[in-house]
Amino acid sequence: MKKVVPSVKGTRDFYPEQMATRIWLYNTMREVAESFGYQEYEAPLLESLELYAAKSGEELVKEQSYVFTDRGGSEITLRPELTPSLARMIAQKQNELNFPVRWWSFGPFWRYERPQKGRTREFFQWNVDMLGVRSPESDAENAAVLATFFQRVGLTPQQVIIKINNRRLMDDRFNALDIPVERRPSVSSWIDRRDKMSPESWMEFGKDIGLSPEQITKMKEMLADRELWMQSTELTRFFAVVDALGLRQFFEFEPSIVRGLLYYTGTVFEAWEVGGDIKRSILGGGRYDNLTRDVGGDPIPGVGFAMGDVVIGLILEKYGLLPKDLTINPAPVLVTVFNEECLLESFKLASELRRAGLNVVCYPEAVKLPKQFKYADRIGAKVTLVLGPEEVEKGLVAVKNLVNGEQVSARRETILDTVRNMIHA
């Protein structure tokens, strides 16, 4: 066997079957986003490295981005996320946009990581953002888009949960515990790791980052307090809105959610599969009030989330929620080619039907009829037309219904109606 040139590691081929699933996902996202009045937009796939220098996570830019120098000497990045591009686009038109802006996007992103379950190097992301408003109600409405998407695809709060926290609330607690600002990132990462380490090594880790035994005890109490959110006006108002929208069950306060990206300033959330088979967050989001300033514009508050296509695909597959038979054959009609002499007649017939608005495939060479019928069957055609010497002579077309096997002889002038009736029957 000859060796086919391999695909690039971490990329996926979208054969028509997989493409159909992707389009279904895209369409569902579009419908949900549009039901909340969000408009679709797209940013460049290439951005300057500088754009991410400001506020994306250190590791995201330095270790995980595809960076190259173009022929003009500029440092270019294949976008690893969308939010900085969005901030740039907003900042560029900050004086002409009609706020609040509600925008959504679905496109490809790249991160140089070791591929494994739920993670590829090239992936698609659904981004949904609202900018220009600072209210917790806008946080809630934005997150509601997400919960509505879950509902729409058939996921229940028993299967997926959106865990929510607030960085300002955490900062208040850190203040109360006298944890200095410069130590908070490492404390956050310590909190984030609680479920991933044994209690002993987690305690040990806490000491290593400079927490006193009293602070550790207080932190443990805080993390165990499921009602801590009531001390946050923002979270209280957030929950009131998702409750009013009938989506409260999808949300749960979770003090250990802190998120890796540096630009989040308030509400933060992640969605997880409840069963725990898929140990990877489905999406992440939150409020970022300084990002447009960080890319050089005025500070415009924003909130948004990003969901990758890979993990949600795993979830939907696990719960059997991916629709079957999405692969569509666009052409319900196949015109066979009887022999070399009749070939042009068949092509003419196909062309007539196309001009009348039908999607038609004409077999591209004069091979045996059984082969052509077999092909018609496999592509899922409903109707097959035969135009042999007899038909050409008498001005007829043999029309076979592949669904029930019935065949009629139609006059050439009325062929369009005959075919249409058969397709719609």
Add this chain to the structure above:
RNA sequence: GUGCCUGUAGCUCAAUGGCAGAGCGCGUCACUGUGGAUGACGAUGUUGUGGGUUCGAAACCCAUCAGGCACCCCA
């Protein structure tokens, strides 16, 4: 960057040191102007690659490449 596992026909996998196989798929025919179903026949291949051990290697050892999974991090 660290660790573990796996590479055999187009696909899914057998063959536990002794003749490389099955199912599915594919091709031809039964059916020379008609698909699906059935049956008959047929082709599958440098066992990822390179070396070593052995009378003998798909299997054991080493190297290498590729893929998967788990860390890390994250969508």
